[in-house]
Each structure stands twice: as C-alpha cells, then as structure tokens.
Amino acid sequence: MRHSKLTTVTYLAILALLLAAPLLGLYPVFVMKLLCFALFACAFNLLLGFTGLLSFGHAAFFGFAAYVTGWFIRSQGWTPELGILAGVVVAALLGLLFGAVAIRRQGIYFAMITLALAQMVFFICLQAPFTGGEDGLQGVPRGSLFGVLSLASDTAMYYVVVAVFIACFLGISRIVTSPFGQVLKMIRENEPRAVSLGYEVDRYKLLAFVLSAALAGLAGALKTVVMGFATLSDVHWSMSGEVILMSLLGGVGTFFGPVFGAGIVISLQNLLADKVGEWVTVIIGVIFVVCVLAFRKGVVGELLAWMDRRKARTQQA
C-alpha cells in the first residue's frame, strides 16, 4: 500500500478524533449520522472503486434495511443487534437478487438496471403495509444492546456506532487487500483477461455486490437505530445519487475518500438546509458537475496523485 506511514498516522489521528468527538463538543447525533453515511459510501465504493461496477440502486439496500430493522425493533420488540442483523440479512438477500439480474450487463446498462430495480423496491416500500407509507416508520426505540447496555444516551449509542464503523472500515480494507480483492481489481482493470485466466468473473462480481449490499444495509439499519426513524427518502433514488456523489467527491477507489465525501455532503446539507432552502440541491448538483468535469479523482484521489508527483520530482532531483 502506498504512503503506508502517512496512512497509519492519518488513521490514528482520525481514530483519536472520533473517540474524542463528544468531548470536543461535536453534536454526537450529527457525527453518528455522518458515520452511518460514511459507512454507506464505503460500502458503495467497495463496488465502484474496487470492482468497477456503478450501481445506481444502492438506496434500495440502505433504505430497505432501514425499514426492516425499524419494523423488527418497533413492532416485534427485537433488541437492536437482532434488528440490525435482520436488516443486514435482508439487504444481502436483496443484493443477491439484484446481482443475479444485473450482473450480466456492464457499465451504464448495469447502472440503469440497478436503478430500475431499486425503484421497484421504492414502490414496495411506499405501498407495503409495514412501512407506514408516506409517513415512514417513526419512533423506533433504541432499546438496549444484547438486552443489557441501554442505548438511550447519545454517548453510549455513539461509541457503539464508532465501533461498528471502525470494524467495517477495517473489514473493507481487509477484503480489498485480500486475494479476493486482487481478483476484483483485475476484473475492474481488464475483465477479458480475468476471464481468460479462468476466473469465474460473474461469481466474483456477484459476491462483491452482495457484500456491498450487506454493508449498505448495515449502514441503513444503524441509521434507523440512531435516528429512530426510516422514511421513503432513505430508499428514494436520489439517495443512490447522493452516495455516488459522496464517493466521487472524496475519491473513488481510495480507502478514505468516501468517508471524506460523506463528511462534506452531510455537513453541507446540515449547515445549509435551513439557510438556503432548496438551493442546497442546486449546490450539490453544482459540486457533482464540477467533480465530473474537473476532479474525477476526488479530493483524496487528487491529493494522493499530487503527493505521488511530488515524490517523483524529489526522487528525480
């Protein structure tokens, strides 16, 4: 891995920042929301950045898991960890279903098929009896973890979210650096070669898709527990667009990029929503356009490229 020393330092600094955030006076609910979306973006990036598949339907996994978790906790009285587990399992199954249909097509075909499938899930959530229709699921209690640790306080909830986020982040890094991850990268770079080397490319892609869906589901499930609600906006296609923006803005295919991108997008939305009204959509659209035109590597990606160039120059000198 490149910049390994710098990476370690960055990780440690972020870890320290995360652990100390409530003490520094950062509003814990905001940071938790941010982490949930960062996890969502990382899950998405596992697919786009490391496998080269652009899914335009990731809101389906995020949002549907959010509903499933909320329903199990609120209506069935499940503990939060079981509710979240249910959300993740359902998201993974949904991912398997989507993947089975979409994986045979590539590029924009793949993107549009996942988009249409996700819209199907949106309408199911709009009409199914358990989702509360237009109102969504409100007032989902946080409950207590394993029936022991009460999550009612923001601080307790916060450290649980941080733990889950770090575990997933490391898990994703592990997946990407594993032999399986190397095969995924090869598929991204040169699919025909992977096929000719005898890899069953479709099965690798499907597995990556299911993993990504499950992690996106985890992000949605966690979000429901933190915020106490699941709504249609979680499963709407604009959410799929938002997660693409987060990855693109931070840097597709970098480890930390999506986290950074999620941070920027969520902060912008939180800071601007009550000040500029609908202009926030316009601003996000402009960022999107600028990213695609000028910063296709994203903030973190451009930074890494800049450091590479500088390193090359110092070595030359």
Next chain:
Amino acid sequence: MEIFGIPHQAFLGQLMLGLVNGAFYAMLSLGLAVIFGLLDIVNFAHGALYMVGAFAAWIMLERWGVNYWLALVLAPLVVGVLGVAIERLFLKHLYGLDPLYGLLLTFGLALILEGAFRQQYGVSGQSYPVPELLSGATNLGFMILPNYRAWVVLASIAVCLGTWFLIERTRLGAYLRAGTENAKLVQAFGVNVPLMVMLTYGAGAALAGLAGVLAAPIIQVTPLMGSNLIIVVFAVVVIGGMGSILGSVVTGLGLGVVEGLTRVFYPEASNVVVFVVMVIVLMLRPAGLFGKSA
C-alpha cells in the same frame, strides 16, 4: 357491458390513460435513444428538460399570455437551446471518457434544474388549462374520449414516426447513423460531426421539452414531474434495447398500456409493473427486446 368482468367504461378509460402515459414514455425514451445512439450519453437530465418544457409553457402563458399552440413551438425551442448550451458547456468535455461520467454529469445537471425550479415555484403543482379547441370530449358510442388525450396520443405518434423517418430514411439520418458507428470516418467525408452532435443533443432535449408542453394540461406542472417519470423511462429504454429507436417507441406505448391494464385488475402493482416486466425481459433477453446483443 363488461370486459373481463370490469365495466367497459372503466376498462377503456384506463386503457386510454395507459396509451397517453405510453405516448409520453415513447417520446421521452425516443429522445434518450437518439442521444444515447450518437453521443453515448445516458441523459439523466432528460426528465428535468421535460419539466423545463412544461414550465416554459406555463410561464409563457402566465407572464405573456402566450397561447398553447405557440408554446408548443416556442417551449421546445427554448429547451432545445438549453440543450445546445449544455452540450457546449459540459458534455463536450466528456467525449471519449467512460459513458458513466456522462450519466453522472447529467444527473448533477438534473439536480441543479430541479432544485432551482423548486426554490422558485415550490413543490405544489401549477395547472395549465386545456386549449379551447381541444376541450370537451367526444362520445364514441362505446366510451367517452377526452379530446385532449386523443390529441396527445396522435401528436406523439406523429412525432415518433417523424423522428423515425428522419433517422432511418433521410440523408441527414444516414450521417447520424454513420456518426454513431464511426465518427472519425464520417468527419473525413466532410461532415461536421461536432455540429451534428450538438444539434442532436439539442433536438433530443427539444423532444423532451415538447413532451413537457403536451403533458402540461393533463398533469400538474411541478418541479418533481420529471424525476418521477425518468426512472420509468429508463426502464422502458432498457426493456426496448438501448439506443433502438423503434424499440423505444413500441416499448413505450406497449408498457403504457400494460400499466393501464394493471391499474384495472390489480391497482397496487401498477407502479411496479414496468420494473417487473423489465426483470422478466432481461432474464430472457439481456440486450432488451429490440437491442443488438452487446
């Protein structure tokens, strides 16, 4: 009289509604197909351009009293010019890159357009009156047919046929088709390909704008009207086979009817039936009904 156990008036009414929706699906997916064919860009902004077309007609009427028939010409022109500007300012820089960037860029543009109109006009709908000439309904004996709806279906079929003729049967169309195959070679024959590409995007945008004006008297004009429709249209395009002109027209009309019929027999499924059809078609024919296998 009943058809399949449903009162025939309700049955035919839904069928008509389905045909009207199908007409819009056909016109919008046609524009997408033309743009995708030549520019290799999945125009996510198509729904927003459709919305701008409807708003342009409404604004012209409110501000300057421009009537429907004039708006039917002017609004698509405005949207077409907007399309040309979009191509020159943004899309031009993306040719030769992965088509996914085009999708993402136009998605950003859709957000900008939609956000700006939402800021200006809110999300509640504006109503646009049906032009006098087409108000009222005709009694066909077996059903009452609102004149305006009949006009929309006929107009859109005419537009679709016209576009098909232009592309498949004229010299300009031959250049367009050749340009999609090998732009460099066509350029070598002295055809101004960049100009052609620019005008194609403008024409595709104008088609979306025209659909918007046609829709304005039927539905509420709202900033969200495009984003609700565009996903269905994408599904239509996927089912029809991307880039296939004939495919988008036939599939568009057909799916509108299928949707209408579903609304008669099982209303709960009417919103998802298009996507269900898409899944089934893709299982059987991954390239779509009229698509060449990629």
